[in-house]
Amino acid sequence: xxxxxxxxxxxxxxxxxxxxxxxxxxxxxxxxxxxxxxxxxxxxxxxxxxxxxxxxxxxxxxxxxxxxxxxxxxxxxxxxxxxxxxxxxxxxxxxxxxxxxxxxxxxxxxxxxxxxxxxxxxxxxxxxxxxxxxxxxxxxxxxxxxxxxxxxxxxxxxxxxxxxxxxxxxxxxxxxxxxxxxxxxxxxxxxxxxxxxxxxxxxxxxxxxxxxxxxxxxxxxxxxxxxxxxxxxxxxxxxxxxxx
Numbered sequence: 001x002x003x004x005x006x007x008x009x010x011x012x013x014x015x016x017x018x019x020x021x022x023x024x025x026x027x028x029x030x031x032x033x034x035x036x037x038x039x040x041x042x043x044x045x046x047x048x049x050x051x052x053x054x055x056x057x058x059x060x061x062x063x064x065x066x067x068x069x070x071x072x073x074x075x076x077x078x079x080x081x082x083x084x085x086x087x088x089x090x091x092x093x094x095x096x097x098x099x100x101x102x103x104x105x106x107x108x109x110x111x112x113x114x115x116x117x118x119x120x121x122x123x124x125x126x127x128x129x130x131x132x133x134x135x136x137x138x139x140x141x142x143x144x145x146x147x148x149x150x151x152x153x154x155x156x157x158x159x160x161x162x163x164x165x166x167x168x169x170x171x172x173x174x175x176x177x178x179x180x181x182x183x184x185x186x187x188x189x190x191x192x193x194x195x196x197x198x199x200x201x202x203x204x205x206x207x208x209x210x211x212x213x214x215x216x217x218x219x220x221x222x223x224x225x226x227x228x229x230x231x232x233x234x235x236x237x238x239x240x241x242x243x244x
Contacts, residue, residue: 001152002032002103004076005141006067008049008110010035012138022146025155032103033145034076041069050111059112067107067118077103079124083137083144084109087126090144092177094127098144099151106144108137177226181214198242213238 005013013035016022025031039047043065050060071080079098081087083106088094098104107114107123119126129140149155184195198210216235219226231239 001030001099001101001149002034002077003145003148004034004036004074004103004105005108005145006036006038006070006074006076006106007108007136007138007141008038009108009136009138010037012136013142016142017145021155022149025149025152028154030152030154031149034074036070036074038066038070041066041073053112057112061112062110062114062118064115064117064122067114068122071105071107071122076105077101078105080105080107080122082107082109082114082119082123082126083128083140084114084119084126085128085131085133087128090127090129090140090147092147095144095147096151098148104148106137106141108141110136176216176219178215178219179223179226181211181218209238210242213242217242 007013017026017033017035022031022033026033038049042048049062049066051063053059053061079101081104107118127140127144129143134140184199188195188200196210198206201207216227216231217239
């Protein structure tokens with residue numbers, strides 16, 4: 001999968017994109033991430049990418065010229081999404097949509113925002129990683145790239161891990177969207193706190209039921225909005241089998 005990022009701070013992305021899962025995926029050729037410095041398409045000696053807003057107001061606005069020139073010269077994969085607070089909320093559903101394609105691109109805004117003509121006539125949409133304001137779109141782009149990359153075949157060593165994580169509907173894709181169940185590792189007892197006995201039982205079917213019950217209970221406690229329907233008889237039976 002190819003992902004292009006347009007930014008005025010390419011150095012901001014260099015470290016994270018070269019480390020851990022993303023770095024390994026790029027080294028293996030599973031992920032082709034290309035970072036473009038928008039200042040390379042400016043036409044003045046100061047390499048200016050912003051200007052004062054029409055109508056007055058505080059701060060500066062990213063000008064359309066360099067962004068249009070950069071995108072038109074590179075011809076990046078589409079969709080081209082603008083990282084903006086007013087955009088569609090980025091979630092696991094959107095991550096899966098992007099992972100199903102051959103690639104996508106991101107424009108990182110800065111300052112007080114980006115000239116609206118970029119959103120209206122250059123980009124295919126706007127996307128936000130949450131209801132808060134960041135200094136720029138670079139950190140948001142890293143969140144989106146990592147979330148999508150984990151879903152690209154061959155990026156993770158065990159694809160089952162992605163199927164069982166929070167906000168996943170499971171490998172079949174037909175179950176409810178739940179938070180992930182609790183995880184434990186050795187030692188079995190640490191400072192008086194023991195790993196649940198069911199996980200040490202060797203009964204794989206019972207372990208699977210316990211995990212489903214824990215995921216459901218955790219979701220009901222922490223994110224009840226994800227289960228906006230009555231519980232099925234099977235779900236009620238799971239919670240009864242594992243009451244705590």
